Amino acid sequence: MSHLPQCPAGISADELADDPTVGLTQEAIFAEALISSRQNILPRRLSEPGPSAAQVEQLFRAAAAAPDHGQLRPWRFVLVPAHKRADLAEVFARALMDRDAGATPEQIESAREKAHRAPLLILAVACLGPREPDVPMLERMVSVGCAVQNMLLSAHSMAFGAGLTSGQAMSSPHMRTLFQLQAGEEAVCFINVGTASRRKAPRLRPEPTDFVTSL
Secondary structure, X not given: OOOOOOOOOOOOHXXXXXXXXXOOOHHHHHHHHHHXXXXXXXXXXXXXXXXXXXXXXXXXXXXXXXXXXHHOOOEEEEEOOHHXXXXXXHHHHHXXXXXXXXXXXXXXXXXXXXXXXXOEEEEEEEEOOOOOOOOOHHHHHXXXXXXXXXXXXXXXXXXXXXXXXXXXXXXXXXXXXXXXXXXXXXXXXXXXXXXXXXXXXXXXOOOHHHOOOOO
């Protein structure tokens, strides 16, 4: 004879029916909490300590778990260690001066300062040149985005803050030279990771009914 599950003490059957976690595994509950609580943290709000070497390796292992049609690995990542931040700062400054000849010394210095914020700084690069099999570029960019999101969620699971930054400097020839980008490669964004000094109030996220339709 089958036995119906019993309601936990003090919880009515109606309350149990309204609980979205009923029937979910602990892994599913954790994943939902992790995804829904992640925030983009501005680099100026990220400070030491940053991830350890072992934790950084785990971030990259998370990236490696991204969907990858054709096993092309259409992404790569470049660490920017502390002793190379000055080189990146000059790229930011030169990129600004290239597009705005009238930039003030204060604006140029502000551009340089952006290279020195988060303890861990990583450039995400999309590899979109000819490959075999010839997977469409949009599919490859989906893989890039998944790899980046996996890293953000992994950092969040370690209690670090993380955020993405980009801007007009990403397409600068100085950026391509510094990071030795090859034909078919594009700098997508920087991944910034560290200890969050302050977090924002959770933002209102759209309801599925706002963006889901059915044929």
